[in-house]
Amino acid sequence: MSSNLIYIIPVFGVVALLFTAWKSAWVSKQEVGTPKMAKIAENIADGAMAFLKAEYKVLSIFVIVVAALMVWSGTTSGGGSSPLVGLSFVLGAICSALAGFIGMKVATKANVRTTNAARTSLGRALEVAFAGGAVMGLGVVGLGVLGLGFLFMAYSSMGWPVEKVITVLTGFSFGASSIALFARVGGGIYTKAADVGADLVGKVEAGIPEDHPLNPATIADNVGDNVGDVAGMGADLFESYVGSIIGTLVLGAALMNTQGWSDGYGGMSAILLPLVLACIGIITSIIGTFFVKVKDGGDPKKALNFGEYIAFALMLIVTWFVVQQMLPAEWTISGATYTPTGVFIAVLLGLAAGLFIGMITEYYTGTGTKPVMSIVEQSLTGSATNIIAGLGVGMISTCIPIIILCIAIIGAHHFAGLYGIAIAAVGMLSNTGIQLAIDAYGPVSDNAGGIAEMADLPKEVRQRTDKLDAVGNTTAAIGKGFAIGSAALTALALFAAFMTTANIESIDISKPLVLSGLLLGGMLPFLFSALSMNAVGKAAMDMIEEVRRQFKDIPELKAALAVMKKNDGKEMSDWSSGDVAVFDAADGKPEYSKCVDISTKASIREMILPGMIAVLSPVAIGFTGGAEMLGGLLAGVTVCGVLMAIFQSNAGGAWDNAKKMFEEGVEIKGKMYHKGSEPHKATVVGDTVGDPFKDTSGPSLNILLKLMTVVALTIAPFI
Numbered sequence: 001m002s003s004n005l006i007y008i009i010p011v012f013g014v015v016a017l018l019f020t021a022w023k024s025a026w027v028s029k030q031e032v033g034t035p036k037m038a039k040i041a042e043n044i045a046d047g048a049m050a051f052l053k054a055e056y057k058v059l060s061i062f063v064i065v066v067a068a069l070m071v072w073s074g075t076t077s078g079g080g081s082s083p084l085v086g087l088s089f090v091l092g093a094i095c096s097a098l099a100g101f102i103g104m105k106v107a108t109k110a111n112v113r114t115t116n117a118a119r120t121s122l123g124r125a126l127e128v129a130f131a132g133g134a135v136m137g138l139g140v141v142g143l144g145v146l147g148l149g150f151l152f153m154a155y156s157s158m159g160w161p162v163e164k165v166i167t168v169l170t171g172f173s174f175g176a177s178s179i180a181l182f183a184r185v186g187g188g189i190y191t192k193a194a195d196v197g198a199d200l201v202g203k204v205e206a207g208i209p210e211d212h213p214l215n216p217a218t219i220a221d222n223v224g225d226n227v228g229d230v231a232g233m234g235a236d237l238f239e240s241y242v243g244s245i246i247g248t249l250v251l252g253a254a255l256m257n258t259q260g261w262s263d264g265y266g267g268m269s270a271i272l273l274p275l276v277l278a279c280i281g282i283i284t285s286i287i288g289t290f291f292v293k294v295k296d297g298g299d300p301k302k303a304l305n306f307g308e309y310i311a312f313a314l315m316l317i318v319t320w321f322v323v324q325q326m327l328p329a330e331w332t333i334s335g336a337t338y339t340p341t342g343v344f345i346a347v348l349l350g351l352a353a354g355l356f357i358g359m360i361t362e363y364y365t366g367t368g369t370k371p372v373m374s375i376v377e378q379s380l381t382g383s384a385t386n387i388i389a390g391l392g393v394g395m396i397s398t399c400i401p402i403i404i405l406c407i408a409i410i411g412a413h414h415f416a417g418l419y420g421i422a423i424a425a426v427g428m429l430s431n432t433g434i435q436l437a438i439d440a441y442g443p444v445s446d447n448a449g450g451i452a453e454m455a456d457l458p459k460e461v462r463q464r465t466d467k468l469d470a471v472g473n474t475t476a477a478i479g480k481g482f483a484i485g486s487a488a489l490t491a492l493a494l495f496a497a498f499m500t501t502a503n504i505e506s507i508d509i510s511k512p513l514v515l516s517g518l519l520l521g522g523m524l525p526f527l528f529s530a531l532s533m534n535a536v537g538k539a540a541m542d543m544i545e546e547v548r549r550q551f552k553d554i555p556e557l558k559a560a561l562a563v564m565k566k567n568d569g570k571e572m573s574d575w576s577s578g579d580v581a582v583f584d585a586a587d588g589k590p591e592y593s594k595c596v597d598i599s600t601k602a603s604i605r606e607m608i609l610p611g612m613i614a615v616l617s618p619v620a621i622g623f624t625g626g627a628e629m630l631g632g633l634l635a636g637v638t639v640c641g642v643l644m645a646i647f648q649s650n651a652g653g654a655w656d657n658a659k660k661m662f663e664e665g666v667e668i669k670g671k672m673y674h675k676g677s678e679p680h681k682a683t684v685v686g687d688t689v690g691d692p693f694k695d696t697s698g699p700s701l702n703i704l705l706k707l708m709t710v711v712a713l714t715i716a717p718f719i
Contacts, residue, residue: 005272006153012279013146016433019286020139023131024106030128033116037455040219041112044447047223047596048108052231054600055186056097058608059179063093066178066615070171073718085171085714088151092175092242095143099238100183100231103136103440107230111222111447118448118464119457123294125464126303129444129472130437134289136230137437140238141285145278147172148245152275162256162271166249167501170714173239173246173494177707180235182611184703185532187232188696190603191224192536194595195691197543199684201551213454214560216550217543219592220599222450225443227603228695233439233479236702240486241278241432243706244425247493248274250713251419254500258333269326270419274426276322277347284314285433301471304438311434312351319347319427333417342415343423349415350427350489353408354435354482357401361481364397365653367470367661371397375658375686377668379679386658386686394651394693398643401481405488405642418496425489428482439479442472470660484649487702488642494709495634501716502627507635513625514632521636524617525644528704529697531610536692539602546598550591560586614704618711622719630719634709641705645698652694659683 032038071086110132118125151172155165198217208215215221252270288311294303327340364371371393378389412420445468452462499507509515551557563579572580622630662680666673673679 005276006149006156009272009275009279010146010149010153012282013142013144013149016138016142016282016286017146020102020135020142023135023138024102024109027106027110027113027128027131027135030113031116032112033119034455037112037115037451037457040451040454041108043219043592044111044222044226044451045108047219047592047600048104048226050596051190051223051227051600051603052101052104054604055182058604059093059097059182062178062182063090063175084155085168088168088171089175091147091151092172092177093179094175095147095172096176096179096183096235096238099136099140099143099234100179102139103230103234104226106132106135107226107440107444107447110444112451114444114448114468115451115455115457115461115465118452118461118468122300122464122467123298125445125448125468126292126294126300129448129468130289130292130304130441132444133440133442134434134437136234136440137433137435138282138285140234140436141241141278141282141433144238144241144245145275145282148242149275162253162268166246166253166271167717169249170246170710173242173710174714176235176239176242177703177710178611178615180239181614181700181703181707182607183235184232184700185610185696186603186607187224187228188532188692188700189535189539189606190599191221191228192691192696193539193543193602194220194224194599195695196536196540196688197221197547197595199688199691200540201544201547208561208564213456214557214564214586214590216547216590216592217595218450218454218590220543220595222447223596224599225446229443230440232699233483234436236483236699237429237432237436237486239703239706240425240483240490241429243710244422244429244486244490244493245274245278246710246713247490247497248419248422248426250497250500251422251493255331255333255419269328273323273326273343274423276326277319277423277426277430280318280322281315281430282433284311284318285431285437287311287314288431288434289437300468301475304441304471304475308431308434308438311431312355315351315430316348319430320344323347336417338416338420343420346412346416346420346424347427347430349408349411350424351430353404353424353489354428354485356404357481357485358478360397360400360404361478361650361653364393364650365657367657372654372657372661375654376661376666376679376683379658379662379682379686380668382678383682383685386655386682387689390651390655390658390686390690393654394647397650397654398646401485401646402643405485408489409492418500421489421496422493425486425493428486428489435479435482438475442469442475442479445469445472481646481649483699483702484642484645487645487706488638491634491638491705491709494706494713495631495638498634498709498713498716499631501713502631502719504627504631507628507631509632511628513629517621517625517629517632518636520617520621521633521638522640524613524637524708525641525701525704528610528613528701529644529648531613532606532697532700533692535602535606535610536696539599539606542598542602543595546595550594554589554591556586556589610700614707615711618708619715622712622715627716627719630712634705634712637708638705641701645701648693648698648701650694652690652692652698655683655686655690656694659687
């Protein structure tokens, strides 16, 4: 029976990939629009692919070197490991990179087709944008289940004990984590360098929108949306998805050994359960996508939420029956008795924690909420008070998500022990397919709005894309909260798996080595954040200088900017014919490719050091200080990393939406303030500070703590 189930699991990965192929083909069949729209979209797609090619060229060297070391150590270490752990590492890296490539490819197709659909209706535009996101979401879970399921099946057929099978499988998670870190860090540096250049020089200095066709950084900015929020987010959740399953496999194997179960699954029900839940999540996510629909005048957010809630409800219903059927009626560990119902409650707690953290994130970052309004009001007195308010909102926003995580962790442990914590992480990530589809919808709709602006489409088109984009900003913020929560639970599951593999029963923080490891781990998120933020600063300076140079040295751009300032506040239909001619002469003159090249080179150059710190720190501490000191390091990086990630992501999101409220017009103390006002300029500064918070260092910390834990798990048999 168990062997049959092992063979069935990869089939669900294939089903997910077939769904992505169908959705991708459907998106490709939609009309592109005008020749100008097609040209803009081509520039964005070319820039995105240029970045991926440059990034993957560097990462391929890293993957080859690390895989060779793993093969060598597996060959020389004897029976505890295997050179095939290197193969698992390579396949994990390939699947993670492929997930990013698939998502990026379809997102850069869907953006212009969403713009074209918005020329006719909001509902059609949502359908196209969400289809593009669904390819990313189901592609990630499909590759995760197919990769893990295939390797589990292949290694099990070699006659190895299940512990060795799982040890070799940890290489897959390590490969996924490595690519995810570089994708997040590199993508975050890319997108924020372009965004800061477009904002500061375009909006503040030149007085033109960031998506205006005369802004040389606008193509790089739109490429960055895909690089950071499609490929980066996809790699992040792919890593969490795989890592949570691997952690549960390790703890399931330990549970199997202590219980000596004899069930219909060869005593492997606790090991197979996370893979089965992942398969169920694929089907429920696919079903949920069919419920995302909106009519003109409707609310896209409600449509997206409805699809997610359908998937959530179906997941719970099916999980109840699967858990009751697969697990024994009860089992006892250290005097505590557990049941399948307890495992189900742990899954429920994981799912609920993910939803609630998303809701709290929306409260602290959403347009018009009390925390964001506090930043808006304090912007009346300038940039300094805007930044103080944003920092305060970010710090206080850590409170409730951490309480939610603590409840989930304590509750899951109470009902199902350490295995419960790991299965809660799997539960939180079980609907990753539709969750990531909703996240990836955001950058697609953001790009669609940019293309509408650059292609000079009618105002009603931009109004429709703005409505989609506003919802996309919220879903992106919720997605970041979900990613952080899932990272915390996944890291905890991997940490428990590390302690099990390294034969550590408890860690005494009064020991000098352990306490030193704890302090070093707590320091690393600050060092990592500093490196990534400084990288954004350096890259942004290069971008700003390039945009300024083009505005100064290209005569047609210089003349067009002068004409725009002269006619500020007027519709182009009211301009003189001479002014229109000057403006039209600047069309096509910005050198977009130079800005794209600056972001690409800077992101590749600057991502190396933070990435190497994440990989080498646990190796150095593990082999010099031992397993307990390494445990202290992991505890420190997990606690500080989760808090810093929530703080930075929420502060950045709140600053961003405070700026957007001024751009839409906001009333404060009976007076209306609009775009271009002094308080608006203060929020632009705050948003520029917050950009690397929410899109570079904050999200990258998710991967830092997971990668360090999975590296520790990989080297545990050797220390």
